[in-house]
C-alpha cells in the first residue's frame with residue numbers, strides 16, 4: 001500500500017514531476033508562469049508537451065483532452081488520441097506544443113447567450129498552466145480556458161483568471177504603499193461541499209430524481225431531522241467505504257480532501273478540502289463533484305448535488321471560504337500583531353466591506369439558480385439578503401475608529417489603543433454566526449449562499465473583481481498621500497461609515513431582519529428572475545469593464561444564459577410533474593379507490609352494512625383530491641403552451657410568478673393523496689424509504 005505521501009498527487013503533472021522531466025531552464029520559465037502569472041513562452045510548449053505526454057503514457061494514458069468549464073456549470077471534455085503516424089508509416093504516440101496550448105472544439109452546442117449568432121461557431125480552448133494537468137482513466141486532462149472565435153469568453157475559467165489578475169495587481173499597489181514586498185496576491189479558497197447519498201435501487205424508481213435531481217413530490221417522513229441525530233453522527237459502514245474510496249481518488253488527483261462528516265439531514269454529508277488558490281480550488285471542486293457521483297455509483301449509491309432534493313429537510317449548500325494571501329504566504333485577512341499589520345488588516349477588511357455592500361447584487365446573482373431558489377431563505381440557509389457578519393468585537397473596533405472615539409471601558413480592558421492608532425483584534429473563535437451569508441471567521445470570510453451544485457467560479461469572479469475595483473480606488477488615494485498611515489485611517493473611517501449598513505451580527509433567519517434590512521436599503525431579491533437584471537445595471541457594467549473582467553458582450557451573454565438556464569430547468573421540472581401526475585399518480589389513486597370500492601362491495605355482500613366507513617371516507621377524499629389534481633394538470637398544461645411565446649426575462653418572470661405556484665399546488669394535492677393511500681398502492685418510494693435507504 002502506498003503511503004499518503006506517495007499517493008497524494010500521484011496522477012498529477014505537478015511541479016515535482018515537471019522538475020524531473022523538464023530541462024532546468026524550461027522548468028524555470030514554466031514555474032515563472034505558474035507562480036507569477038507571467039505570459040507563457042510559446043517556445044517552451046513543445047518540450048513541455050513532450051514531457052507531459054511521456055509522463056501520461058507511462059501512467060497508461062492513450063488520449064488527451066482539453067478540459068474546460070462552459071457556461072453549463074459542469075465541465076466538458078473531448079478526447080483525442082496521442083496516436084499518429086511517423087514518416088516511415090509507423091504508429092507513434094505524439095503530442096505537440098501546439099496541441100497543448102490550443103484546441104479548437106466546435107462551440108456551437110454550448111450555451112453562448114447570443115455570442116454564437118454574432119460570431120463563428122468555432123471556439124478555442126487555451127491551456128491554463130496555473131492549474132496542473134492530470135491523468136484520469138486513460139486520458140491526460142489539460143485544464144483550459146474556453147473562448148469564442150472572437151476571443152470573447154464563453155466559460156467560467158477565463159473571467160476567473162482575469163479577476164485574479166486584476167485583484168493581484170490592485171492589491172499589490174496598495175501593499176506597495178504600505179511597504180510590503182510581494183510579487184503576487186492570490187485569493188485562497190476552501191470549499192465545504194454538502195451532498196446527499198441515497199440507494200441506487202430506490203433512486204431508479206423515481207422519475208423526478210432521475211430527470212431533475214430532486215423530488216418534485218413526496219409527503220414528509222414521520223421522522224426526518226427533528227432529533228438532530230444525524231449531524232456529526234456515526235458514519236455508517238457503507239458510507240464510510242464510499243468516503244474512503246472518494247478520498248483516495250481525490251488525493252491521487254492532488255485534491256487535499258480533509259474533513260468529512262454527516263450533515264443535518266438524514267443521508268446528508270459534507271466534504272471539505274484544504275484551501276488552495278481560487279482557480280485551482282474551482283477546478284478541484286468541479287472534479288470533486290464529478291468524482292463523488294462516479295464513486296457513489298460504484299458503491300450502489302447515487303450522489304445528489306441538487307440544492308433541495310427533499311422538501312422539509314435541509315438542503316445542500318457550498319461554503320466558499322475566501323482570504324487573500326501574498327506569494328510569500330502572508331494572509332492579509334489575519335488580524336495583525338503590530339501596527340503595520342493591523343493597518344493592512346483593517347484596510348483590506350474595509351475594502352471587502354465596501355465591495356460587498358456596493359456589489360451585493362452581483363454576489364446574489366452569483367448563486368442564483370432555479371434549484372438554489374428552493375433553498376435560500378428557508379431558515380436552513382442564509383437569507384437572500386446579502387449582509388456581513390464581523391462579530392461584536394470587530395464591529396466595535398471599526399465603530400470606534402469611525403467615530404474617533406476610544407472603545408468602551410469593557411473593551412478597554414482587552415485592548416488599549418490611542419485615537420490615532422489601530423487596535424489589535426484578538427480572534428475569538430467562539431464568535432460564530434451560522435445565519436450570516438458572509439461571515440468573518442477569524443482570518444477569512446465564509447460566503448454561504450452558494451448552492452451545492454453551483455460552480456464556485458461565478459462567486460469568486462464577482463468577489464475578486466469587486467474587491468479589486470475597490471482596492472484600485474484605495475491605491476489611487478494612497479499613492480498620492482504624503483502621510484500613508486493617516487490616509488489609511490481616513491479611508492477606513494469614511495468607507496466604514498458609508499457601508500456600515502451591510503454589517504449585521506444578529507439572527508439572519510429572523511423576520512425582523514427582513515424589516516430592518518429594508519430600512520437599511522439592502523436588496524431583498526427572493527428569486528432568480530428578481531436578481532438577474534442587476535447584472536446589466538450601469539454600475540456593474542462599469543465595474544466589469546474597468547477591471548477588464550468581462551466585456552459588454554460577455555456581460556449580456558452571461559445574463560441571457562442565466563435567464564435561459566432558469567427557464568429551462570423550471571420548465572423541465574414542470575413537464576416532469578405533469579408526466580408523473582398523469583402517468584403515475586392519477587392512475588395510482590384511481591386504482592387504490594377501486595381496491596377500496598372492492599372492499600366496500602365485499603363487506604356489503606357478506607352483510608357488514610356499517611363496516612366500510614373508512615373505505616368510503618377515503619374514496620371520497622381521494623375523489624376530491626384527484627379532481628383538484630386533474631384541474632391543476634389542465635391549468636399547468638395550458639400555461640406551458642402560453643409560456644412558449646415568451647422570451648428572456650419576461651419568460652423567466654412568468655414561470656416564477658405563474659407556473660411555479662401551480663407546481664407548488666399540484667405537489668400539495670399529490671402529497672395529500674400519498675398520505676391517504678396504502679404504501680404498496682403508491683407508485684414511488686416514500687420519503688422515509690428515500691431518506692433512510694442506507
Ligand code: ADP
Pocket residue numbers: 188189190191192259272273274275321322323324331443444446
Ligand atoms: P467550519 O466552517 O466548518 O468550521 P473549517 O474551519 O474547517 O470549517 O474551514 C472550512 C474551510 O475553510 C476549509 O476548506 C479550510 O481549508 C478553509 N480555510 C481555512 N483557512 C482558510 C483561509 N485562510 N483562506 C481560505 N480558506 C481557508
Ligand code: MG
Pocket residue numbers: 192319446
Ligand atoms: Mg464553514
